[in-house]
Amino acid sequence: MPELPEVEVTRLSFASRIAGGRIESVRLGKPLRWPLGCEPDHLRGRVVQQVRRRGKYLLLDLDKGLLLLHLGMSGSLSFRRKQPLPGRHDHFDLATSRGVLRLHDPRRFGAAVYARDEGDAPAQKLLAKLGMEPLLDSFDLARFCQLLKGRTAAIKQVLLAGDAVVGVGNIYASEALFLAGIRPTVPATRLSRVRVARLREAIRSVLGQALACGGSTLRDFSDASGQRGCFQLETKVYDRAGEACLSCGAAIKLMRQGQRSSYYCPVCQRP
């Protein structure tokens, strides 16, 4: 589910509220994608200093060590003053003096992982190969071109891989490629510098708009305050197979790429 906008909106919704909170207890439900990596009691007494984001990971910096959270496909966080009884899909609670951060994740593709520092093996394994942050000025065009060069895979697949640019998932990849006028199947290496520049702008634009909308809520996403997103109402091609393209009127097409759905306009998006 959550792509960069949803993760960032989530971060913004609880970062300042949890900062300074001292960890009182950790509750684990059913297993998530990876084990926590330490005894839950080991975290007691530590203080959450700040919450950062890297790609789709949330990094909770503690006064000693850090927690990496990932929302997977169906995860969402809530942050409340008190700790309600856990539901069947609530698999991680971080109870602090400021409130309780809870991961709700029916499919359990999400994770909460402890690392001693960012260079620690568990963190390194997850973070080392991540690409550029699309919303930072450091999202450099020349570097982007360089990372796409030599890659014969379809541009949509390369975007989803996250090693060139992070945070672009299935919704925003389709949307950005539509905005840039690029067919999802074009081999990444065949894109001209001009088209890569358009794609870079499109990614920033789409993610920025989605962020302003509070993300997309397809089914059940909400930020840590329970606020739902509305960008799903703004999509131009995603989940619109058969509908008329808003630019040219042609029927939006649906195809499968690597077991994921891709949506595109056969007229506006050139091969």
Next chain:
DNA sequence: AAAAGCCCCTGGATGC
């Protein structure tokens, strides 16, 4: 080295 498949898991929608 890069690309393509395969899984992990639950639940909702659809069709018979």
Next chain:
DNA sequence: TGCATCCAGGGGCTTT
């Protein structure tokens, strides 16, 4: 109502 099938926002791991 029940059951089978397919699909869903991700991404690490294994196999080509």
